[in-house]
Amino acid sequence: MLEHFFRPTSVAVVGASRSPGKVGHDTLKNLIDAGFDGPIYPVNPKADEVLGLACYPDLSSVGKPVDLCIVVLPAKLVLGIIDQCADVGCQSVIVISAGFQEVGEEGARLQSELTERCRKLGIRCIGPNCLGVISPATKLNASFSATMPPAGNVSFFSQSGAVGTAVLDVFAGEHVGISRFISYGNRADVDETDLIQALGEDPDTDVILGYVESISDGARFMDVASKVTKKKPVVILKSGRTAAGARAASSHTGSLAGADAAYEAAFKQCGVVRARSVTTFFDFALAFSRQGAPKGNSVAIVTNAGGPGILSTDAVETSSLKMATLTEATQASLASALPSSANVHNPVDVIGDAKADRYKTAIEAAIADENVDAVLVILTPQTSTEVDATAEVIGELASGTRKPVLASFMGQLSTQKGLDILDGKSVPNYIHPERAVTALDAMYRFYKWTQSPPEAVPDFEFDQAAIKAVLAESASAGSRALGERHARRLLEACGFPLARSVLAEDEDAAARAAAEIGYPVVMKISSDDILHKSDAGGVKVGLRDERQVRASFAEIISNARSYRRDAAIDGVLVQQMALGGTEVIVGMKRDAQFGPLIMFGLGGIYVEVLKDVSFRVAPLSAGVVREMIDEVQSSRILKGFRGQPPGDLNALVDAIQRVSQLSVQWPQITECDINPLKVFASGQGLMALDVRFALDLQT
C-alpha cells in the first residue's frame, strides 16, 4: 500500500523549473541530489532541459512508464495533471502546490474536485499544500525540503510541513534515522489512517510517529490503528488539546466532553501512544526506535549518584512502572562485588568513584535478575568516572539482552564522546533521568496493549419497536429533546430498571399516586420544555406524607411557571424514592469525528465540580467499561468504602454497555444523560432515577 510513494521505479516532476529558489526547481534538485536511482522526468513545456535532465512538454510525451508524479504547478492547473496521470497510467501523485482548502471557500471547492477526480480515476494523492515524501532508505527525496535525514527505522508523518521540517532537523541532529517522512498537508486523498496502515505494512518501518491537528475519519482511524498498534508502536502528537471551543451542549456529558475527550479516548482504545509535548514526542521516538519494549514493569536503576537515583525513583513511582525488588541472590552478588558503602538495593548506587568495571558488575547483575524487566543506567561525570568506557560497557550489555537498557548521562560538555558511543550501540540516552523513565513507561504501556486479548461487544435484546415509536413520536412533534415520559419509555425498552413513577395532573392524583407507590416519594415537574428540573425548582425529594405531597405539587407547578412562563407542563411525576445506593451518571455525546462518546462518573458534585469522569468511544467491551470505571477516582466509593458494601459493578458495566449499544444503533440520539443512576449493593442492581435525551431531527 502506498509503496509507489516510497520506492517508485520512476518519478516525474510536473512544473520543473530552471529558476533556483522556485519550488519546481528545488524539488527536482532535491530528487537528483538525494541520488534516486530510477529515471527522473522533468515536465515543463517551456524548457528543453532542467538541471541537466531532458525536459518534456507534458506527461504523455515522456513515453515511458511514470510511477510517481510530483506536481508543483499552480492550484488551478492541478486537476488537468491528474487527468494526464490517469492517461499515462501513473497512480501515485504528490501535489505540493498550495492554494486549496487553506485559502478559503474557492480553494476548498477545488480540493473537493481534486479528491473526487482522484477517487474516480483510482489515483492515490498525497497533499495538496504539503512538502512531499522523503525516504532515505530508497534514496528518494520527493519533497520541497532539502534536509535528507539519515536512514533508520522510524517513519514520521506530519499534517504540518513546518512541524515536519523542524522535527526532521532535530532528528538529524540527534542521529535518529528515518525510514519514511510524509508531509501530507490538506489530505485531499491520503490521510493519517492510510499512512498508519501503509507504514504498518512497511518492512522498513519499526516505529510510526505522527503529528496531527485533527483526524478525518474517526471510526476508520480506530479500526486501522488498533490493528497496527498490535505490531508496531504508533506515537501521536496532537495539537489543540485545550482549545475546547464554546459549544452549546444541553447535557452534562456534552458540556464535559471538551474537544479533546474523544481523541483522548480513541487513542487509548486503539493503543496509540500519545505524546503530550514535543519533548516527549522526541523522547518516545528515541526509546522505541532503539530498544524493545519491556515485558513487565519492574525497573532497576544503576547510578553513581544518590540524588538522580531518588529523582528517577520518584518518576518511576508516579508512572505505570515500579521499582524492581532485586532477588536475594542479586543483592548478595552485588554486596560481594561492590564497595561496602554501595547500595545493593534498587536503585543500585555504585558510588561516585565507580569506574566502568563497577558499572559492568552492577548492570550485569540487574539484567540477569529475573525480577528486572528494564534497566536505567544513570551517570554523573565525576572525577573518577570513565564516561567513554562506561558507555562501551552499557552498549555491549544492552546488545546482549532483550531487556531494554536506557541511559541517562547527565552532562553535556564532558559526556559528548560517551553519548556518541551509546548512540552507535543503539542505547537511547536522556540528559535528564526523568525523561528516560517517561519513555520507558510509554514502552511498557505499549507492551501491555500488544498483549491484551480482543474482547467481544455483547448484543443486548432491545425492544426496538418501542424505541422506534418513541423517537418517531418525538420527531413528528418536532422536539429536539425527549421529555421524561418518553425518555423513560426509551430507557425501559433498553432493559433499564427505573424507579416507579406516576404522572399526576393535579394534587389529588399526586396524593393517590404517592399512597400507591409508598412513602417517601420524590416529585418532579414533567415538561419537555424544562430540562434542568432542579434549576427550575421543579424537584422535591423525601416527601413523607400526603400533606407534603399536596404542598409540593402546588409549589413545583408555580416554580415551573415562574422559571419558564410558556412551558408546556404535563403535570408532576410522583416517583419512588430509592433509598441507599450510590448515584452515578452515565451519558453519551455524539462526537463529529468519532461517533458516540460514552461518559461515566459519580453523580452530582463529582461530575459537576470535580469533573471526575471518563470517556470511551462506543461500542464498548466489558473490559473497556471496567477500565473507564477504574479511571474515575471517585469510583473507589463503588468498590466498598469505609465498611459500606461494594456496589453492583456487574450491573453497572451492563448498563454502560446498553447505553453504548443504544447510541450505536440510533444515530438520531445525539446526547444522553442518565443522572442519577443509582447503583445498589452487589447483586442488587441499579435504578435509573432521571434521564434526558437530545435528538437530531435531521438524522
Added chain:
Amino acid sequence: MLEHFFRPTSVAVVGASRSPGKVGHDTLKNLIDAGFDGPIYPVNPKADEVLGLACYPDLSSVGKPVDLCIVVLPAKLVLGIIDQCADVGCQSVIVISAGFQEVGEEGARLQSELTERCRKLGIRCIGPNCLGVISPATKLNASFSATMPPAGNVSFFSQSGAVGTAVLDVFAGEHVGISRFISYGNRADVDETDLIQALGEDPDTDVILGYVESISDGARFMDVASKVTKKKPVVILKSGRTAAGARAASSHTGSLAGADAAYEAAFKQCGVVRARSVTTFFDFALAFSRQGAPKGNSVAIVTNAGGPGILSTDAVETSSLKMATLTEATQASLASALPSSANVHNPVDVIGDAKADRYKTAIEAAIADENVDAVLVILTPQTSTEVDATAEVIGELASGTRKPVLASFMGQLSTQKGLDILDGKSVPNYIHPERAVTALDAMYRFYKWTQSPPEAVPDFEFDQAAIKAVLAESASAGSRALGERHARRLLEACGFPLARSVLAEDEDAAARAAAEIGYPVVMKISSDDILHKSDAGGVKVGLRDERQVRASFAEIISNARSYRRDAAIDGVLVQQMALGGTEVIVGMKRDAQFGPLIMFGLGGIYVEVLKDVSFRVAPLSAGVVREMIDEVQSSRILKGFRGQPPGDLNALVDAIQRVSQLSVQWPQITECDINPLKVFASGQGLMALDVRFALDLQT
C-alpha cells in the same frame, strides 16, 4: 555574609599533595589553573613545594593572613585543623574530606564535634564531604571539580556533589554563566538557608538555584527564603517527592501528609519556585538569568507555523498565563503589514515564507501592545526562513524592551548559528515551545509573589488556662490521644462552636439528654480507646425518637465491646444533629522539619478517596488560608453551587487560623482532626461535630 568563601584575599590548601589524581593535588591545581589572583599556600609537612608553590608544614608557619582554608585531609585530622584555623585567625573553611555523617555512627559523631568546634570558635565551615566552591567572577576554583564554568549571574548550590558537577557540565554546554557554585555536602555548619541568605546579598548573583535532598531547619529556611525571594528568584529542585515512607499516623491529616506535603507548602509560602524535574530546573535557570519577569500574565506568540502556535497556546492555557488579546490598533497595523493569509490575532502567524523583516514587524507590534506582557517567538526552519537574521532581529528587539522575550527555534542542525546569536543577545531559547511557556509561567508566578503585600497573622484570645488543664490532665493519665470530652473542652477553649452534647451513661440518661437537646440526635461512643468510632460501629445518626435512642445505646455499647474488649468506655454521647451545611475537615500534623502543617479539605469521600486537600505551614494569614481553600477543587461547593447558598467562608478562615494558632502555641499537640466541621450558609457560622487530638507526652 560568606563573602570570604566567594572572594577570599588568600587561600590555604591543607593536605596539598604532589601526586596527581589525589584530591589534595587536584584541588590545589584547580585553584592555580583558575587564575586566582591572591596568594595560595599549600600546607603539607612532608613537602617543600607543590605545583611550584612553596609548601608550609602547618597553617601557623604560613606567617601571613589566611582568609580561606580548604581541608583535604582524612576525617580524623580535620578537627585539629579547625583549631589551627582559629589560631591563625582564619574564619572560613571548606572541608572537602569525606568520612563523616555519610559513613555511619562514628562519622556522625565526628561531624557533630566539627559543628560544635566551628560554632565555638566562630568559624564558618562548608562541607564536609563536598566538592567545594567555585566563583568564576573572582577566578576562584576552591573545589575538587575541574569544570570552570563561564562567569554569569546564576548561583547554584547543591547538596549532592554529583548533581552539582552534572549541572555545571550542562550549564557550560548551554552557555549559562555562573556566579557562585557551592557544593555543601553534609552541611556540618553552612546549610541551604545560609547560602540563600548569602546569595541574596551577593551583588554578583541575580538568580539562586539549589538542589536539595532535605532542609535542615524549616522555620529558619522559611523566614530567610521569604525575604530573599522578594528580591531574587530562588529555584529549588528537591528530590524524594514520592518517597513518602510508611509512617504510622493516627489522623487523616497525618496519613495524607506525605513526606512532601510540608516541602510543597513551605516552598509556596516563601515564594520559592519549585522545579519538578531536572529539565525544568534548567529551563527556569535559563529564563530567569536572561530576561526580567513579566509584569502581567498576557502572552503574545509570533510564529511562522500554525501547529507549534496551537501547541504553545495549549500550554499557555493550562498555566497561570493567558493569551493576550491584541488591541484593535495592533491588529490593524499587523493586517496592513503582513500578507493577507497571515493571522493577526494571537498567536500571530507570520506564515511559512516569513523572512526576518516580517518577524520584525510582528514582534515590534506585539511588544508595543499595552495588552501584552511577554512575547514568545517561534521559528521553524522552513525553506525561506532566515534563521540567523531573525535571531538578530529578536535579539535587538528584546534588548530594547523590559518585557521578556523568549524564543523557540524548533530545530537543531540548521538553527545552530541562530541559537548562538540568541545566546549572545541573552534571549533564552527552548527547542520545544511548551518549555518556553512553562518557564515564562514560573517567571510570572515569581513576579506575582514579589508584589504580594505582607499579611498579618491574627492573635485570638484563647482560654489558655483551660487548654493547659486539659493537656495536663491527659498527660498525667499518660494518654497519647484526647478522648472526645477532653477534645471538646480544648476546642471550646479556642472559641470553636460545638454541637450540643451530653454524655449519657445509661439508656435512661440518653433518652433524657435527647429530649432536652431535641430530635433528631446523633449518638457516639465515648472512649479514649476508640478513635475511629465509625469503624467500631460506634456512631448512629438521625435518631428521631426515644425508642431509637434507647435501642441505639445498647447497640453502640455492644459494638464497642466487640470492637475492642478492653476499651474503657465513658458512655455514649448524645449530640445535637446539625442539619444542612457542608462538612469539611480541618487538621494539623506536626512536621519534623517545618512544624505544624495545617490541612483543609471537604469531608468524607473528598478527603479519603479523592485526597482533595491542601496544606500550609502555620502560622497562617487570612490570605494564605483563602489560597489553601481555593486550592481544594471541591471547595467550589462552599462557594454556592447549583443554587445552594454559599458557605460561611469568613468563619471557616477564622477557624483554620484558630487551629493554626493552637498548633503554634501548644507543641505537645502533634496531630489534630476536626472532622466533620459543618460550614453553614454565609453569616451562619460553623459547628464542629467531632474532633481528635494526638499528643506527644515528651514535649
